[in-house]
Amino acid sequence: MELFLTFGIVGLSTAAVYAVIGSGLVLTYTTTGVFNFGHGAAGMLAAFTYWQLTVGWGWPVPPALVVVLGVLAPAFGLFVERVVLRPVQDLGEAERLVMTVALLSGSIALARWVWDPNEPRPLPAFFADRPPLRIGPAVVTWHQATTMVVAVVVAAGLWVLLYRTRPGAEMRATVDDRALAGLTGADPLRANRFAWILGTQLAAVGGILIAPTVALDASQLSLLIVSAYTAAVFGRLRSLPLTFVGAVVVGCMESYLTGYLPQNPYLPGLRLAAPALLLILALLVFPHGRLRGRDRRLVRVPLPTMRGTWVFAGVVVLFGMVMATVLGEADLITYGPIFSLGVVALSFVPLAGYAGQISLCQLSMAGIGAVVWGHLGAHGNPAALLGAVAVAGLVGALVAVPALRLSGVYLALGTAAFAVVLDRWVFTLPSFDLWGIRIALFDQGSVAMNGPWLFGWHLDSGQELMVLAALCLALASLGVAALRRGRAGRRLIALRDSEAAYATLGGKPLTARVAVFALSAGIAGLGGALYGMQQRSITAEQFTFVAGLPLFLVAVIGGLGAVGTGLFTGTAYVWPLNALVVVAPWTQNLVALLPSLAGIGLGRDPDGIVTRFRRQWAPLGRDRAALTALAAGLAALWLLRLTDVIGGWALFLGALALALVTRAWADARGRAEPEVPVEWWGVRRPWQARDEEVMDRVIAGG
Template identity: 40%
Template sequence: MTTFLTFTILGLVLGAVYAIAASGLVLTYTTSGIFNFAHGAQAMLGTFLYWQFTYGWGWPAWLSLIVVVGVAGPAMGALLHTLIMKGLRETADVTKIVVTVAILLGMVYLSQWIWHPEDARIMEMFFGAGAKIEFGGVVVRVHELICLVVAVAVAIGLRLLFTRTRVGVVMRGAVDDPDLLRLGGHDPDRIAMLSWAMGSTLAVLAGILVTPIGGGALEANQLTLLVIDAFAAAMFGRLRSIPRTFAGAMVLGMAATYVMAFFPTEWTWTGNLRVSLPMIILFVVLIVLPQDRLRVAAVRTRERYRPPTPRSAAVWGVALVAAVFLLALLMDDGSITTFALGMTFAIIALSLTLLTGYAGEINLAPLSFGAVGTIIAFHFGVTGSGLASRLTLWGVLLAVLVTAVVGGLVALPALRLRGLYLALATMAFGVFLSNMVLRDTVEHTVFGVTFSIFPNGTLIVPPLRVGPLDLRDPRTFLMTATVLFALIAVGLAALRAGGYGRRLAAMKDSPAATAMLGQNLVKLKFGVFMLSAAIAGLGGVLMASAGGSVAGDNFSIMASLALVMLTVVGGIGYISGALFGGLMAGVGFTIMVATFNDLAVVHPSMETIYKTIGQLLVVATALIGMGVGENPSGNVHKIVEGYRTLRGAKGLLAGAAAVEAVLYVLALTGVVGNWWFAILTVCLAMALPVAGRMRAEAPVRATPLELAGLDEPYTDELRERLDRELGLPVRERTAGKEASVHAAA
C-alpha cells in the first residue's frame, strides 16, 4: 500500500506539472487559434535562464524566479505574438504549424550555442531534496507539494478568468470573432498578446518545476520533449476546457508512474514504454475524441502554388542531373558523399510535397517512415558480411513496400483527422517510434527466433549493388540518388496533372465539396498516405546507405521537424521546395558549421569570431522558418516570380550563361577555388532578377508621331497624345467622361 501511495503522489506531482504546461497551451490556443509547438522550447529556454541566474551567477533562487517567471517569460510570449504570431492570419494550417516549429528549433539551437550540451548542469529542488513531509508513512518533498499547490491554483485561476471575468470573455472572443470584438471597443491583438505572455509564463514555470523532479543534467532536446508530453493533457480538454485538461494531466502523470512501479522488471521495454506513454495517449485521444466537421467551403489563404507540367518537370529534371554531374567534377569524395546524403533527404522531402503540398495532409514525422524502411532493409535486404556486404534490390523493394503498409496503418485510425489534429497524430507516431522502437537495442526471442530491432544502437547499411551498378563509388551513388529524385519528381508532376492529382487538390481545398461530388475521401487519404510513406521509406534506406551507418538520433523528431520546416520554407507545393529543404536539412547545417570550424582552426586568432558566425547561421536558418508567415508560398515561389522579369531578355540570359561557363572552367582548372566559384555563382544568380527588374522598369522611349500606327497600334492613349501634340480639342470620348464626372459631382 505504501508503494501504491508513493507512486500515486509522484504521479500527481508529474501530472501537476503537465497541467501547468498544458494550461498555457490551452490559453494561447483559445485566444489566438494557433497551437504553439514551441511551448516546450519556451519552457526549456526559461529553465536554462533560471539555471544561469541561480547556479551560474549565484543569484538567490527567489530573485531568479521573479526575473525569469515574472519578466522573461511574459516578455518572451509578448514578443513572439507581436513579431510573428499576429501576422499568421489567413494562412494555411501547415504555415501556422511550421512557424511555431521554426521557433522551437531556433530556441533549441540558441540554447545549445549558449549552454554547450557537453557541460553538465544540475538543478536542485526548492529548499533542497532533504526538505520533506511525511503523510501516513509516505514521504513527500516540499518541492513536490509546491508543484501540486501551484497546479491547483493555476487551474482554478484560469477557470475563473474564462468564466467569471470580462477579460476572459474578451480573450475567447479574440479568436471567435475579432471583428465583432473591435466593434465593442477592444483590441484583439492586444488581448492575444496578453494571452501569449501568460501562456509563456506558465511554460517557463512548468520547466523550472519539472526539471528537478526528473533528475539528471539539463539538456535542450530532452527538456523540450518532456514538456511536449503535455500536449496529450491539452487534447484531453480539446484545447478549450481547463478542468478536463487538468484531469487529463493527472491521468497522464499517474499512468507514467504506475508503469514504472508495477510492470514486471524482466520486461526490458518497460522503460521505453514509460517514456513513450504520453505520445501513445495523445494518439489515442486524438482518435477517440469527436472531430470537427468537414469544412463546407474552401478557406482562402495566401498560399499560391503553380505545379509544373510533366514536360517542364522532365526538362528541369534533366537540367538537375546535368548540373549535379558537372558539380561532382569539382568535388572530392568526401564532399560528394555529403552531397549524396543531401539528395537522399530531398527524396524524403518529396513525400511531403505529395502529402502536404498536393493533398493538404500534414506529416510532422517523415524521417520516422524512413526509419521503418531502414530497419526492414537492414534485417532483410543485406547480403554478405564485412566489406563484401551489399544491399540488394529486393531488400530495398521490400523496405518500400513495408513502409507503405506502415503508412497505411498509421493513416487508418487517423483518416478522420485533419490539420492540427493530424499534425499532432503524426508527431505522436514519430516520438513513439523514436522512444519505443529505435531505443530497443536488447535481444528478443519470438517463436525460437532471436533478434534485436536496433542492435547496439546502430544499423550498418551497405551500398546497393544491382548487376553492374555498384553504389560503393561515391559519384555513382550521387548520380543514382539524383536520377531517382528526378524520376520521382516527374512522376509526382504527372500525378498532379492527372485526375488523381486533381482529386487530391480538391480534397485539400474543400473536403466537404469533394465528398459531395462523390469522391471517396477515405480512399484518397489512405492512398496518398501509403504512397508518401513509400517515398519516405526509399529515401530513408538511401540515407542510411549513403552514410554507411545510422543511429536512432538520425531519425529523431527534431530532425523530422527541421526537414518539414525547411521544405515549407522552400515551398511545400513545389518539387524544387523539396530539393531546397532536403539539401538544407541533410547537409546545410553540417557544411555551415564545419566550414567555420575549419576556418577557426586555420586562423586561431579569429577562432571565436568564426565559430560564432557558424552558430549564428544555424540559428538564422530557423529564423527563416519564422518568416514563412510573410511569404507562405515559400522562397521558390518568390525566386521564380523574380526571374519572370527575364522573359524576353535573351541577351542578358546568354551573357549570364557565358559568365557562369567561364567561372566553371576556372574552377575546374583550379584557377579559382570551389568556395569562390560557389560565392560568385550565388552572386550572379541574385543579380539576374535585379537586372531584370531594372530592365522592366526602364523608361520606354515614346514612339515618334510620324510612326504612330506603324510601330505601335492605335490606342485611346495614343489618340489623346496626338490631340495634345497637335493642339486639337479634346475628343468626345474624353469630354463625355469629364461631363459625367462633373454631373456626378
C-alpha cells in the same frame, strides 16, 4: 501498499506540472485560436535561465523567480505575440502552425547554443533542506507538495479569470469574432497579448517545477510538452477541469509504469513513449469539435509543365554530376545529402501541398526506409531499395488509418506523437522475432550501410552514390509533377479544398488519404535509404522528431506545392549550413538557428520561395541566347575546376555571378521587345505555356 502510495504521490506531483503547462496551452488556444507547439520550449528556456541565475551565478531563489516569472517570461510572451504570431494572425491555420513549430525548433537550438548540452546541470528541489511530510506510510517532499499546491492555485485562478472577469470574457470572445468583440469595447490585441503573457508564465512555472526531477536537457524538457498535449486533448483544448483530469491520468500512468513495468529489454522505452501513445489514443477516442479560430485559406497549387519538369530533372542530374566530380570524398559525405534529403523533403509536396495533410513524421518515415535498406540491402541487392519504399509506404498507410478522422492541428499532433513513439521506443528496440521472421531495427546501436549493385556495377563510392541520389530526386520530381498534372492530383487538391464536396462528387476521401499518406511515406523511405548509403552508417538519433523539424521548416519556406521544393530544401538545408561552418567555425551554433529564423521570417508566405524563383528566372529560360551563354560559361568553369585551374569556391562564386548576369541580360532583352497584343499571341511571337492561363483570365474578365 506503501509502494503503491509512494508512486501515486510521485504521479500526482508530476501530474500537477502537466496540469500547469497544459492549462497554459489551453488558455492560449482558447483565447487566441493558436495551438502553440513551442509552449514547452518556453518552459524549457525558463528552467535553464532559472538554473543559470540560482546555480550558475549563485542568486537567491526568490529574486531569481521574480526575474524569470515576472520579467523574462512576460517579455518572451510579448515577443512571440508581437513578432512571431501577430503578422500571421489573419492568415490560415497552417501558417500559424509553422510559426509555432519554428519557435519550438529555434528555442531548442538557442538553448544548446547558450548551455553546452554535454555538461550536466543538476537543479536542487525547492525546500530540499526540510524534512519530508508523511501521509500514512507514504513520504511527500516539500517540492512535491509545493507543486501540487501551485497546480490547485493555477486551476482556481484561471477559472475565475476566464469565467468571472471581463478581461477573461474578452479573451474568449476575440478568438470567435475579433471584429464583433471590438464593437463591444474589447481590445483584441490587448486580450491576445495578455493571454500570451499568462500562457508563457504558466509554461515557465511548469518548466521550473519539473526541472529538478529530470535531466536539464533542451530536447527532453521541450518534449515534456507531449504529456501536456495529452492532458489538453483530454480537455478537448477548451476545458480546464478535463485538462487537469488528463494530467492526472498521464502523470500517474508514467509513475506506475516506472514502478511496476516488468524488467524486459523491450519495455524500458514504453514508459518514455507512453504519453505519446496515450495522446494518439485520446485523439482517436475523444470527439473533437470545431477548431477554435480555424479558417481555411486555399492556396493555388502551381501546375508544372512537363517540358519544364524534364528540364528541371536534367538540371538536377547535371548538378549532381558536377558536384560528384569537383568534391573530395569527405565533402561528398558532407554535401551528398543535398539530394537524398531533397527526396525526403519532396515527400511533403503530395501530402501537404496537394492533399493539405500536415505531417511532422516524414523524417521518421525516412528512418524506416534507411533501416530496411541497411538490413535487406546489406549485400547491395537493388530489390531491397524497392522493399524500403514498400515498407515505409505500408507504415505511412497504417499511420493514415487512425488519422482519417483528424485534420489540422489534431493531425499534426497525431503525426508528432507517432514520431515521438518511434524515437523513444520503437527505434530503441533490440532485435526480435515476429511470426518466425527476424526483425532488426537500429538494434540499440548503428547500422552499417552499403551501396547497391546495378547492372553488375557496385555503386559504393561517394561520387557514384551522389549521382544515384540526384537521379532518384530527378525521377521522383518527374513522378510528383505527373501526379499534379493528372487526374489523381486534381482529386487530391479537390480533397484539400472541400472533403464534403469531394465525397459528394463521387470521390472516396478515406481511400485518397490513405493512398497519399502511403505515397508520401514511400518517397520519404527512398530518401532515407539514399541518405543512409551516403552516410555509410546510421543511428536512431539522425531520424528523431526534433531533427525533422528544421527540414519541415525549410520545405515550408520553399513552398509545399512546388515540385522544385525537394532540390531547394536539400540545397538550402545542407549547403549553406555546412559551408558557413567551414568558412567561419564560430557560426556553428548560429547556423543551427537559421532554419527557425527563416521559418519565422518567410514561412508566412504560402506560395514559397520556389514559385517566386520560378517567376524571377522565367525570362532566362525563354531566352535561348542567354541560356546558351549560361550553359557555355558553366561548362567552361566546370572544365577549369576539373583541371585544377580554379578551386571549388571560385567555381561556386563564378557560377553564381554568371547566372545573375545572364538573368539580368535576359530581363533587359525581354523588356526591349515590343509588347504583342493578346490576340496576336502565337502569330507574332511563339505561343508559351503560361499564355493559356492568361488568356482564360482575359476571356473570363471580358
